[in-house]
Amino acid sequence: MGDDLSDDGSQAGEKKRRLNMEQVKTLEKNFELGNRLEPERKMQLARALGLQPRQIAIWFQNRRARWKTKQLEKDYDLLKRQYQVIKADNDALQAHNKKLHAEIMALKSREASECINLNKATQGCSSxxxxxxxxxxxxxxxxxxxxxxxxxxxxxxxxxxxxxxxxxxxxxxxxxxxxxxxxxxxxx
Structure with missing residues (x-):
């Protein structure tokens, strides 16, 4: 019955123990100090919390995965906000560009008609x-x-x-x- 261990270090067939609040708080504090565990630190935590070293390793692995997911969500939200600002700026620039283009076309049209009017004025004056x-x-x-x-x-x-x-x-x-x-x- 003795050496049959599951992935989390508990005996096979033994009910998986949930971590209590104190254990979770201690693990969280240690995670903030560094999200990777050296073997010596893992053993110290296991002894201090009354857990198997494998449980500590799995908890850190899961916590790193959750941290990475949260970080990706934060990065995504930041990039999304930056994109929206840049897109709004781009849309405003596009609209301004369109307006300026329309003004240029109007001025070119006006310039052409002024030239025609001036030619008519000089022809009329020559007589x-x-x-x-x-x-x-x-x-x-x-x-x-x-x-x-x-x-x-x-x-x-x-x-x-x-x-x-x-x-x-x-x-x-x-x-x-x-x-x-x-x-x-x-x-x-």
Whole structure:
């Protein structure tokens, strides 16, 4: 009858003993000190608690598994919260990006229509030979160039169109009101 032991170190056929609260508290405190047991420490705990060394080893093994599961749950919850924050930021950035893209398209459309309107204005003014018509064309050109919405290529094209129109009306008199440095760049 003597040497037949089960996995937890108890005699075969013997009812498995539950740990009492004091034993569990002592094991928990020892687990907090270190979740791995050296053989010497395992023997000391077994003697102090009146348990088999195998029971102590199994308790520590189970406790490590529970600790690992809890740690995974904590890590998962943390990652989930971080993901939700990042996703909300990403969604906000996507919406802002979409809004900016729509603004760009609206500005491009507006710029194209302003260019068409300016061309119509310069055509209408070419039939009127007064000095005032040249001033109007030049004022339109300068205000278009002052606008940050107008691209440098469009400004350059508008400048050349107005300059050519002015030369036609004033027989090669250079325009007085336009700053040359505004028209130096040709790239957008």
């Amino acid at each position: 009127n030979r007064s000095k005032n018509s040249s001033d109007v064309k030049l004022d339109i050109l300068v205000s278009a160039n002052d606008s940050p919405l107008t691209s440098s290529r469009s400004r350059t094209l508008l400048f050349h169109a107005a300059l050519s129109n002015l030369r036609h009306h004033h027989h090669h008199q250079p325009p007085q009101m336009v700053k040359e440095d505004v028209f130096c760049t040709t790239e957008d």
